Amino acid sequence: MTSEEVGTYVESLPLVKRKGTSSRPAWYVHDRLIVRLHDPNTLVIRVPLNKRESLIESHPETFGVPPRMEAHHKVEAYLDRAEPGAVQTAIDLAWQMQRR
Template identity: 75%
Template sequence: MGRYAESLPQVKRKGTEQRPAWYVHDRLVVRLQDAGTAVIRVPLSKREALLESYPDSFGVPPRMEAHHKVEAYLDEADPDGVRAAIDLAWEMQRR
């Protein structure tokens, strides 16, 4: 996940060793929440389609419902889905 995020133009790693995060223009793209969960920024307008396409990969806990975020469950997540979510985040945040 981190290598993919860093492969996108202008993405930089920040955060800590335990909770690394990747940003573009100081705007969050993706952050490792814990060993099995990542938080990814996605536009609200695209979130439902992402959840429908990859139901076992992502979720939106109640605390994130009003935010442009999803949780990626890395142990079950489809790698293509995670990359798609990171792409959405990068597109949204690079502007």
């Protein structure tokens, strides 16, 4: 999965706005973060804590939580080995959480 594919998918969701820079784009709904590109290969996706573990268990090659994010509603997705459907699911969870 590429960052361009991520952008195309996120921008297809209602009310999503792109912010950030060209090298570190981020997508928001109601000024609440959904996902941002941390580096060329890593996304940071905001997800509900009660869904995060199941994402990681179901797709350990796609997602991880570094120590700095353990207390936050976030997960990293590694684009070079990400399953596109899993990334889209995480983005959908973030969008649903943030659009309220």
